[in-house]
């Protein structure tokens with residue numbers, strides 16, 4: 001009998017992996033497969049911070065599969081073509097894989113299912129990436145939710161799947177494999193000098209255990225302070241499936257049971273963030289047009305501006321707004337950005353600079369190691385007020401955000417070192433320093449650090465006028 005192919009995609013681990021767990025229980029040889037999708041990489045921007053993370057995660061997956069007796073087979077090419085070849089080469093009994101909810105994957109997966117089924121090969125797909133799939137969390141009328149809180153309430157009422165646990169040992173025949181392709185071989189530049197975290201299942205578990213034992217209890221207090229290591233930083237690991245979401249949720253449930261009252265609220269807040277991830281997956285699944293377009297159609301008329309100079313200043317972290325600049329430099333240097341900073345830089349690009357959110361989303365795609373299409377799209381549309389969010393339009397004041405969330409300016413000074421000597425009084429608005437002080441500390445505004453590229457009060461007033469015009473045009 002032919003083997004079972006277990007096709008790995010965004011689920012690069014062996015522990016509590018739905019498809020692998022089930023395949024190894026059948027008792028046939030198992031071929032763990034990863035396909036480097038050359039069609040996909042061709043369409044992506046030339047920079048790709050996530051590639052190194054992916055390569056590291058794959059290298060560890062290979063090691064962990066070996067420990068179970070197996071061998072990771074990697075192939076490079078157009079996904080459908082690779083599967084056509086494998087069908088002939090392996091004559092498999094079955095193919096098992098975990099479901100992916102991104103619009104492009106859904107389309108591709110249905111073609112692959114058809115290919116195998118037509119040849120009489122069994123296809124089994126599993127829920128793995130999410131606790132509850134988009135089709136499971138619906139309104140009483142069977143419609144998708146477009147507001148977070150009712151989605152979260154419905155999500156919480158469902159019974160959560162328990163972790164499956166470990167895969168059994170299995171065998172794999174020696175097969176031709178393309179090896180793990182690095183970013184260079186895929187013609188990707190990786191310009192992140194200090195990646196925030198290494199990829200892989202071991203690191204994912206290490207980080208998770210540390211967060212769970214030391215930080216989750218104070219998450220609610222610390223999660224908004226970018227200078228504090230107070231969030232889980234699990235986002236790249238969740239993106240590449242280096243850890244099981246079922247296991248994380250189960251750990252949260254156990255931690256909640258034994259936690260003190262004050263810590264319970266923190267754990268609940270953390271679980272809410274995991275639900276945001278599922279909410280955005282659900283939104284994109286049900287409204288795939290959001291990949292390209294505004295959820296709120298009135299924004300189709302928004303007269304977005306474009307200035308190369310301003311867009312580059314934003315990308316490089318040279319806007320003259322220290323908190324915005326710290327966020328962008330954190331992204332450029334580490335491939336990750338704190339959530340509070342993501343919200344502020346996105347508001348700044350869309351509301352202050354009045355640039356289209358799609359430009360920002362695609363820059364994040366190049367630089368983020370945790371790039372997750374659904375969350376990135378959701379986060380950008382939320383920030384631009386174009387998305388599934390009923391709150392009135394909000395414009396973050398970058399200076400007030402800075403004073404509130406980085407009161408000791410530790411975050412700013414870490415990522416904008418030219419402001420290191422700026423006294424506390426001026427650090428959130430360095431252009432207000434008297435010229436003599438600028439000279440004395442060696443931070444001349446316009447030379448060592450830019451003056452603000454726009455006046456926040458003036459541009460936000462202009463934005464409000466545009467917003468009202470756009471809305472009234474449609475009413």
Ligand SMILES: Cc1cc2nc3c(=O)[nH]c(=O)nc-3n(C[C@H](O)[C@H](O)[C@H](O)COP(=O)(O)OP(=O)(O)OC[C@H]3O[C@@H](n4cnc5c(N)ncnc54)[C@H](O)[C@@H]3O)c2cc1C
Nearest residue numbers: 231232233234235273274277339342371372375376379380
């Ligand atoms: C403009 C913008 C773009 C974003 N792009 C992405 C992206 O590409 N990939 C991504 O994973 N997150 C994205 N987010 C959401 C959020 O910023 C990150 O998930 C979070 O900062 C990751 O850090 P963490 O793992 O320490 O989060 P924690 O605070 O520890 O949260 C735990 C997990 O919950 C999920 N989560 C937390 N906040 C959100 C949120 N607002 N939306 C969806 N899921 C959330 C993530 O999986 C995260 O790892 C974006 C937010 C904004 C405002």
